[in-house]
Amino acid sequence: MFSSRLFRRKTLDHLLGETIEPERQLKRALGPVQLTLLGVGAIVGAGIFSTIGTAAAGGADHTGAGPALVLSFALVAVACGFAALCYSEFASMVPVSGSAYTYAYATLGELLAWIIGWDLVLEYTVASAAVANAWSGYFQNLLGMRAIRLPSLLRTAPFDYKPELGRFVMTGSVIDITAVLVVAVITFVLVRGIKESASFNATMVAIKLAVVLFVVGVGAFFVNPANWRPFAPYGYAGVQLFGIPILGKTDAGGHPVGMFAGAAIIFFAYIGFDSVSTHAEEARRPHRDVPIGIVTSLVLCTLLYIAVAAVLTGMVPYDKIDIHAPVADAFRLVGLPWAQFLVAIGALTGITSVLLVMMLSQPRIWLAMARDGLVSRGFFGAVHERFRTPWKSTILVGVVVAAVAGLLPLRFLADLTNIGTLFAFVVVCSAVLIMRKLHPEFARPFRVPLVPFVPLAGMGICLLLMLSLPPENWTRLFVWLAIGLVIYFSYGRKHSVLARLRAAESAKQE
Numbered sequence: 001m002f003s004s005r006l007f008r009r010k011t012l013d014h015l016l017g018e019t020i021e022p023e024r025q026l027k028r029a030l031g032p033v034q035l036t037l038l039g040v041g042a043i044v045g046a047g048i049f050s051t052i053g054t055a056a057a058g059g060a061d062h063t064g065a066g067p068a069l070v071l072s073f074a075l076v077a078v079a080c081g082f083a084a085l086c087y088s089e090f091a092s093m094v095p096v097s098g099s100a101y102t103y104a105y106a107t108l109g110e111l112l113a114w115i116i117g118w119d120l121v122l123e124y125t126v127a128s129a130a131v132a133n134a135w136s137g138y139f140q141n142l143l144g145m146r147a148i149r150l151p152s153l154l155r156t157a158p159f160d161y162k163p164e165l166g167r168f169v170m171t172g173s174v175i176d177i178t179a180v181l182v183v184a185v186i187t188f189v190l191v192r193g194i195k196e197s198a199s200f201n202a203t204m205v206a207i208k209l210a211v212v213l214f215v216v217g218v219g220a221f222f223v224n225p226a227n228w229r230p231f232a233p234y235g236y237a238g239v240q241l242f243g244i245p246i247l248g249k250t251d252a253g254g255h256p257v258g259m260f261a262g263a264a265i266i267f268f269a270y271i272g273f274d275s276v277s278t279h280a281e282e283a284r285r286p287h288r289d290v291p292i293g294i295v296t297s298l299v300l301c302t303l304l305y306i307a308v309a310a311v312l313t314g315m316v317p318y319d320k321i322d323i324h325a326p327v328a329d330a331f332r333l334v335g336l337p338w339a340q341f342l343v344a345i346g347a348l349t350g351i352t353s354v355l356l357v358m359m360l361s362q363p364r365i366w367l368a369m370a371r372d373g374l375v376s377r378g379f380f381g382a383v384h385e386r387f388r389t390p391w392k393s394t395i396l397v398g399v400v401v402a403a404v405a406g407l408l409p410l411r412f413l414a415d416l417t418n419i420g421t422l423f424a425f426v427v428v429c430s431a432v433l434i435m436r437k438l439h440p441e442f443a444r445p446f447r448v449p450l451v452p453f454v455p456l457a458g459m460g461i462c463l464l465l466m467l468s469l470p471p472e473n474w475t476r477l478f479v480w481l482a483i484g485l486v487i488y489f490s491y492g493r494k495h496s497v498l499a500r501l502r503a504a505e506s507a508k509q510e
Helices: 002-006 012-020 032-043 046-056 066-093 100-107 110-145 177-192 194-222 259-270 273-282 286-315 326-333 338-371 391-407 411-438 453-467 471-495 497-509
Strands: 159-162 167-170 239-241 244-247
Touching: 032 194, 032 273, 032 286, 032 338, 046 066, 046 259, 046 286, 046 326, 046 338, 066 100, 066 259, 066 273, 066 286, 066 411, 066 453, 100 110, 100 338, 100 411, 110 177, 110 338, 110 391, 110 411, 110 471, 177 338, 177 391, 194 286, 194 326, 194 338, 239 259, 239 453, 259 286, 259 411, 259 453, 273 286, 273 338, 273 411, 286 326, 326 338, 338 391, 411 453, 411 471, 471 497
Parallel strands: none
Antiparallel strands: 159 167, 239 244
16 A cells, blocks of 8 residues: 555646646747757757867876767767657657656656656756856856956855865865856846746857857868877777776776767766756647757757767867867867857857756756645745746745855766766656556657667666766765655655545545
């Protein structure tokens, strides 16, 4: 009996019925173009402007994919593509907020839905704070080009984690003030309304896409094909299981290097397309527009990533790529230092749009969980009467992200974003198979092709990438999930709306 309560599932009729409550209804204002731009806004950012350098270069703490980085991007695109198709089927069936959390509730039951929702909270919080820190770094870099420096007390977090020392060290600063300020501005925009947020995002996406196309178009004239040889200097493998290398070469520290190792690192660059599904309830025609937004944004970003990777490794030998500002530094090395400023502007704009979409998505997860009674319905489920946005949870998210970004070092937590997202992808892929078995009769405006191959392949590749992450990330994930289970059993299970409905039905039958 106890086990059945933990794995009780919500019906699709129940899920859809929740969206018609007038006081909790979100505004349907997004079309396919805006949804696609939200996806692009979430994907193209810090990954293409910074992570790409670490994945391509060789040496300590770098994966050494070299020119084969284009294959790393293609491999991750395939994994994300399988997951994107699964997300699209669910988003067309259940056009409500919540993303993977909602899908898990309909297929795997309440406990696993809570675990996924709690995992998504971690993913979006850590990702938002990390992106805010990256924004601060680029902004201060731009100020430095104009010989402007902030006071040392306001530049960074008060302490940092040094992996080579295995401990925290003081930075001499008090707070990263620019990270806090950008989060405050984004929070204000998000509270104002989804239409305003989408328009703001569309402007930033247009700017950063123009800069990315500039990088590809101008950089192509400086490509030296000799830099693409050897194509895979460290091989095509680089697979590890819980930190133990099992296939391919390793560096001096015993870390895997190669094309697959590069894929595990640059997976961060693809995080974001799933956020489109969290806005299904705000789409004008969700059955059609959400799948278009998910798939189109993923395909577009994949083509851009592969093009930038090819140009970057063609402009600069892979072992000479700067890991901190790889794209901007490449133009300096080929004699175009003026382009460094332009690329920095594009990077700053791109990171801003990523931060906006990440912080836009998290309150929608809280909203879905609040509707189910697993968190406070009065606070997390509150929708502003005028703006029709989940304003209380949006402000809370802004406060938490600002505090984390301004006060805490995030380098040692960065991979948590990867492992959390991969976990969500595995659940969604498996949920498609379960839903096809449980309810084959439900209408599916968008259907995943080649079932069961696509869901199983998506699960397999994502699990392999998860196992390739350092073991400490699994430890941190389990600690976070343990905290979530304490909250669920002390509050969520007792206040579950579904539990009360089932209890009322049982009482009537008696």
